[in-house]
Amino acid sequence: xxxxxxxxxxxxxxxxxxxxxxxxxxxxxxxxxxxxxxxxxxxxxxxxxxxxxxxxxxxxxxxxxxxxxxxxxxxxxxxxxxxxxxxxxxxxxxxxxxxxxxxxxxxxxxxxxxxxxxxxxxxxxxxxxxxxxxxxxxxxxxxxxxxxxxxxxxxxxxxxx
Amino acid sequence: xxxxxxxxxxxxxxxxxxxxxxxxxxxxxxxxxxxxxxxxxxxxxxxxxxxxxxxxxxxxxxxxxxxxxxxxxxxxxxxxxxxxxxxxxxxxxxxxxxxxxxxxxxxxxxxxxxxxxxxxxxxxxxxxxxxxxxxxxxxxxxxxxxxxxxxxxxxxxxxxx
Amino acid sequence: xxxxxxxxxxxxxxxxxxxxxxxxxxxxxxxxxxxxxxxxxxxxxxxxxxxxxxxxxxxxxxxxxxxxxxxxxxxxxxxxxxxxxxxxxxxxxxxxxxxxxxxxxxxxxxxxxxxxxxxxxxxxxxxxxxxxxxxxxxxxxxxxxxxxxxxxxxxxxxxxx
Amino acid sequence: xxxxxxxxxxxxxxxxxxxxxxxxxxxxxxxxxxxxxxxxxxxxxxxxxxxxxxxxxxxxxxxxxxxxxxxxxxxxxxxxxxxxxxxxxxxxxxxxxxxxxxxxxxxxxxxxxxxxxxxxxxxxxxxxxxxxxxxxxxxxxxxxxxxxxxxxxxxxxxxxx
Numbered sequence: 001x002x003x004x005x006x007x008x009x010x011x012x013x014x015x016x017x018x019x020x021x022x023x024x025x026x027x028x029x030x031x032x033x034x035x036x037x038x039x040x041x042x043x044x045x046x047x048x049x050x051x052x053x054x055x056x057x058x059x060x061x062x063x064x065x066x067x068x069x070x071x072x073x074x075x076x077x078x079x080x081x082x083x084x085x086x087x088x089x090x091x092x093x094x095x096x097x098x099x100x101x102x103x104x105x106x107x108x109x110x111x112x113x114x115x116x117x118x119x120x121x122x123x124x125x126x127x128x129x130x131x132x133x134x135x136x137x138x139x140x141x142x143x144x145x146x147x148x149x150x151x152x153x154x155x156x157x158x159x160x161x
Numbered sequence: 162x163x164x165x166x167x168x169x170x171x172x173x174x175x176x177x178x179x180x181x182x183x184x185x186x187x188x189x190x191x192x193x194x195x196x197x198x199x200x201x202x203x204x205x206x207x208x209x210x211x212x213x214x215x216x217x218x219x220x221x222x223x224x225x226x227x228x229x230x231x232x233x234x235x236x237x238x239x240x241x242x243x244x245x246x247x248x249x250x251x252x253x254x255x256x257x258x259x260x261x262x263x264x265x266x267x268x269x270x271x272x273x274x275x276x277x278x279x280x281x282x283x284x285x286x287x288x289x290x291x292x293x294x295x296x297x298x299x300x301x302x303x304x305x306x307x308x309x310x311x312x313x314x315x316x317x318x319x320x321x322x
Numbered sequence: 323x324x325x326x327x328x329x330x331x332x333x334x335x336x337x338x339x340x341x342x343x344x345x346x347x348x349x350x351x352x353x354x355x356x357x358x359x360x361x362x363x364x365x366x367x368x369x370x371x372x373x374x375x376x377x378x379x380x381x382x383x384x385x386x387x388x389x390x391x392x393x394x395x396x397x398x399x400x401x402x403x404x405x406x407x408x409x410x411x412x413x414x415x416x417x418x419x420x421x422x423x424x425x426x427x428x429x430x431x432x433x434x435x436x437x438x439x440x441x442x443x444x445x446x447x448x449x450x451x452x453x454x455x456x457x458x459x460x461x462x463x464x465x466x467x468x469x470x471x472x473x474x475x476x477x478x479x480x481x482x483x
Numbered sequence: 484x485x486x487x488x489x490x491x492x493x494x495x496x497x498x499x500x501x502x503x504x505x506x507x508x509x510x511x512x513x514x515x516x517x518x519x520x521x522x523x524x525x526x527x528x529x530x531x532x533x534x535x536x537x538x539x540x541x542x543x544x545x546x547x548x549x550x551x552x553x554x555x556x557x558x559x560x561x562x563x564x565x566x567x568x569x570x571x572x573x574x575x576x577x578x579x580x581x582x583x584x585x586x587x588x589x590x591x592x593x594x595x596x597x598x599x600x601x602x603x604x605x606x607x608x609x610x611x612x613x614x615x616x617x618x619x620x621x622x623x624x625x626x627x628x629x630x631x632x633x634x635x636x637x638x639x640x641x642x643x644x
Contacts, residue, residue: 002182031188077242
């Protein structure tokens with residue numbers, strides 16, 4: 001497979017646009033960084049996502065690159081959803097004890113402004129923590145502080161195997 | 162940039178897992194296929210998404226690959242959301258006249274079963290078409306027919322520039 | 323309290339509009355009918371709600387009266403929500419075994435047309451039945467068949483005491 | 484109709500429970516109070532709802548009475564929805580200019596604790612105000628401060644006729 005991959009890479013570089021090269025470079029750097037961690041998803045790696053818990057909020061910031069944009073150069077709503085789900089899920093796992101995990105049972109998102117600018121920051125906070133379920137709120141902002149999406153989601157708590 | 166990219170590719174192959182190679186191969190094939198079309202998003206290309214309108218439904222099927230899975234090898238909820246948003250958006254654009262476009266204003270998703278299997282198929286249908294807004298329904302199925310997610314979304318109709 | 327009630331009734335009739343009398347008459351008939359059943363809510367009685375399970379759907383029809391309308395003589399969105407919650411809850415309780423009950427954990431409603439006409443009919447059907455949760459769909463129609471609202475909701479299954 | 488109403492009232496008092504009398508008394512007082520205002524809905528009157536805008540929030544408090552409870556003496560989810568829709572709608576109309584009105588296009592509610600206690604207070608605040616749409620948040624609390632429901636809703640702005 002190695003040779004096939006090297007050849008594909010060369011083809012894409014020689015026939016593609018400059019943007020294609022930027023995207024390929026970003027994808028490769030994301031993959032490389034993922035190799036340094038023993039957990040995490042490819043999605044998280046490809047989005048170059050960095051999460052942090054502070055002041056009762058779980059925050060993830062991702063750079064806005066062509067990878068995550070639609071044909072009009074606006075961040076794809078599905079990526080905003082991925083960011084929200086990741087940040088709210090990150091919050092829930094942060095507050096659960098080590099023997100518990102959580103799965104998203106529902107999410108609702110209101111998109112209120114286009115996703116543009118250099119980066120997107122998602123802040124997740126707690127609405128309610130019950131014995132079986134957790135309800136959270138998530139907000140996504142541009143780097144100029146404009147709110148672009150608001151979300152609420154429910155998580156079901158399960159035992160880790 | 163070309164040399165940097167070739168070197169990165171080699172590094173990832175030599176230090177990465179077999180799964181890393183599979184993912185890289187998929188990413189490269191997605192990028193290459195995108196070069197053959199004059200529109201479309203990188204997201205769509207990386208998901209290897211194929212859409213079709215038939216019998217009043219807009220259907221997109223994507224292969225289930227490690228790229229779109231979380232650490233537990235279940236499809237990431239954000240990817241399911243991306244698939245739903247893409248299929249419902251595809252439906253709306255299909256039924257709108259050429260001088261109109263639409264933006265998602267809200268989406269709600271209920272996740273009802275884990276996303277596993279060889280591929281995921283999303284079917285989008287119309288709930289209501291108004292003058293200013295369209296409301297749609299989307300369902301995502303495994304290849305064994307199990308429903309994994311149900312969604313409704315609203316779109317606001319705008320004039321194409 | 324009896325005399326106070328009789329006096330209040332007389333006052334409302336003498337100082338109120340014709341519509342006030344219609345509403346009062348409807349409220350009283352709802353209360354009276356409730357006395358003939360050993361269960362049910364006042365809300366259900368005041369809405370003159372009748373439920374039925376047939377062909378895998380739970381259907382409730384209510385007359386459209388001034389009681390349930392806003393100042394513009396359109397059915398109040400909260401009443402449409404009450405109707406949806408009641409019908410979807412009715413469906414869930416119908417399919418659960420006698421020792422189980424269910425509570426609504428979330429509901430989302432899209433309002434797509436004004437609630438007018440002689441009566442409203444709500445049809446609830448099943449999206450997914452799990453061990454712990456049930457997800458349902460509900461649609462509200464005018465008597466001319468126009469869809470006025472679409473909803474999805476989640477229920478959490480509990481043991482009856 | 485007057486005599487029929489008086490007779491019905493007497494029947495309900497003589498054959499009903501004490502709770503039936505309490506409910507009837509509340510319904511009548513609600514109707515009477517509505518006669519003193521030149522606008523407002525019967526629903527608002529029957530819920531004994533009082534709204535107020537202060538500190539960027541629109542707040543409505545209603546007494547918890549048997550009228551609004553289900554068979555288990557917990558506030559009906561549809562009533563909580565009515566309260567949320569009313570408070571968020573009240574907020575939107577408060578911030579719109581006099582020649583504009585708004586209709587609810589979608590609402591989502593997460594129910595997180597049972598509605599019990601002496602009264603329920605709903606606080607509505609703004610998430611986003613656009614040219615065509617407004618997105619709001621609503622929270623319902625018991626009198627002991629416990630959150631029982633969280634909601635987001637969208638409103639479409641229309642011209643008043």
